Amino acid sequence: MSVRAFRGAILSVPHDPAHARQTVRHEPDGLLLVEDGIIVARGPYADLAERHPGVAVEALPGLIVPGFIDAHVHYPQMDRIAAHGEQLLDWLDRHIFPAETAFADRAHADRAAALFLGELLRNGTTSALVFPTVHDHSVDALFEAALARDMRIASGKVLMDLGPQGLCDTVKTAREASEALIRKWRGRGRLSYAVTPRFALTSSDAQLQVAGNLIAAHPDVLMHTHLAENERECAAVAARFTDAIDYLDVYDRFGLVGPRSVFAHGIHLSDRACARMAESGSGIAVCPTSNLFLGSGFFDFTRAAAHGVKLGLGTDIGAGTSFSMLHTAGVAYQAALMRGYRLDPFRALYLATAGSAALLHIGDRVGALEVGQEADFVLLDPAATPLLARRTAGATLAETLFALQILGDDRAVARTYIMGQCAWNRDAA
Template identity: 65%
Template sequence: MSRHGFRGEILSVPRDPLRHDDAIRHLADGLLVVEGGRVCAIGPYATLAPRFAGLTIEPLAGLIVPGFVDTHVHYPQLGAIAAHGGQLLEWLERHIFPAEAAFADPDHAARMARLFCDALLRHGTTSALVFATVHPGSVEALFREALARDMRLIAGKVLMDLGPDGLRDGAESGLAESAALIARWRGRGRLGYAVTPRFALTSSPDQLTGAGALLARHPDILLHTHIAENRAEIDAVAAAFPQDRDYLAVYERFGLVGPRSVFAHGVHLAPDAMARLAAAGSGIAFCPSSNLFLGSGLFDLAAADAAGVRVGLGSDIGAGTSLSMLATCGEAYKIGQLRGDTLDPFRALYLATAGGAALLGLEDRIGGLRPGQDADFVQLDPAATPLLALRTAGRPLAERLFALHVLGDDRAVAATFLAGRRAATRETGAFR
């Protein structure tokens, strides 16, 4: 097995700084040794280098961090980013449903999947939990592109037998298509599957029942859906499911709330629902730029922390306004400021890396640059723009990291590495 090394300043936050005093791992002059696509060793260069005499070592300028993990993103909505006007339900009708209907065309799906995977890598995202559309071909197209790049992606066919014309499956046919996709793609390369009802309003009780059964039959797949994003959405769910005490109870009734469940948003969850999520081991994908763009509200990260709910960060393209997890960290900070809570930059990095990995059940494989984990990492350039250079030159690590969150985007990603090999650079884009 080939072995090679990378030398530079290395930062990882493999454990939650909110709960662990020793969570931050910083090597001002570090060595990362990769063998067979995994981290073989990591430590101070002066200490580790003698153990690997003769090793080919590549110096990397800037800051090396784990690959970013996007815990909620819609690849079919990439072309609808920055669509003006409307809150959630109106915005879906005006902009998103027409954009997703186009994915009935396999050529369109293939082209958008290529653009999406390339864009993720250019932004430093090496793993993601992704919504496709109701069309099985949209999932096939995404998985083909991710497999060709050896990306770690989890995705699923959207279930919506109550969807609009052109985006409606059948209660049974949608589940049968999902089962076929699981059999064909799950476990190939670094791919995973998620049962993906869009949200409670777009699936019948029969389809939600089947989704719960499908999740129970496959203990290695996830549940991925939306919850409590927007006040009008919550009111509509209450009207559609009057027998259930709240939005979460709808999903509980159909067996969709458990340790493999990832719920996007949770902006308006009551304390009781937060407590039930925590007891079930479920988690929330916090999507700050999306919540601001649609005017949905301000997610209460402190309340989720107090309840013990697992949280990761999501770009939520196309309601989100950037695929950059650096920018997403910056937006999460702003929401905290509006709520009276200050998000520490090291904790933000945790949420965008190891915290996201834990939310997806992948904490043993990615997110912390620990020995044995996949060698997915990003080379950040703190001087990528004149303003970043001005703000970071000679500054302490925390200030440099925070400046990258507030001022950074894909320009600050010098290179992205998958399993120890360059997958994208700022100059050339993604490799295939």
């Protein structure tokens, strides 16, 4: 039995501040007791220390928060961050599809997966829902690398039988490969599977139905796709699916809208679609840096909150411009303000942690640093840069958290812990 204790300022937001009271949990001088990777006690140091004599305590100067959970990210697109000049559909054709074609080479996928997971840890991200490519071994490469690092990663082979040459599967191969991958990876380590149609335009009706059948046959998997990201994309979907009420209804007709469905973006949604999402229990991964970079628009937090739609936060690398969930939260604040919504820094932290965990159906395991959860956490340094140090000197907790979101990035992540073990140490890198 391995027991470790960590002392420091501990902060988590277990419940959505938009819908609940008393959501912020903060111990200015707290103790986190971890046994075999699981949190067994949390509370004020003065209360807990005397109950656990003889346990060595590691002091962590800074702010201890739950490990960040990226609710939507593409590991094969990492090499095309900062690809200039296009909105979504042209950007895919010009930059992304050629980059993903390179993943036909397993060795290339292995190298990318290792670098990708290293970037997540360096930025304090301990769990993620990840798009690979259409190639089966792109899933194997990612899962093998995640298993070696004991990370919580959800992913699944991309389905796209209407894709470009080199990235096009079939209805048959989509079904058979997905079934084989589910059998291979289900229940291994901290991994989970996601049925992953790229988006409505890259799958035939028959393949979308295969995706729905897979979800029905495997109720433990997630469904992960894109929805209502770009106005031109929405128009193309409407032109193809003329009988559908709206974009969400396209997915609904194939059984893809349910409590385990995660839709990236959701910028251009009607009240009907938001109400249907709330009714079904599905949710949205909000991706603000990507939405700004591709000129897609600003997510409507007010409308989503009015309908009670579940939300998480995603970097959406590589249209997203940073692996940092701190930076992503800061951009979410700015984007929300463009539509008149003032995103509270505590709600932003919730979206990047417990909110994303709930979206990925891992909220019982991670995201809030509660007793019984896995000890994935991050040590943030409010004095990581001279400007941050000056801005946070004497600041309140809310001011410090907001400054970290607006001014912070990977430099503010001093350490990242996986199951109570240090997986990234800025000072040792």
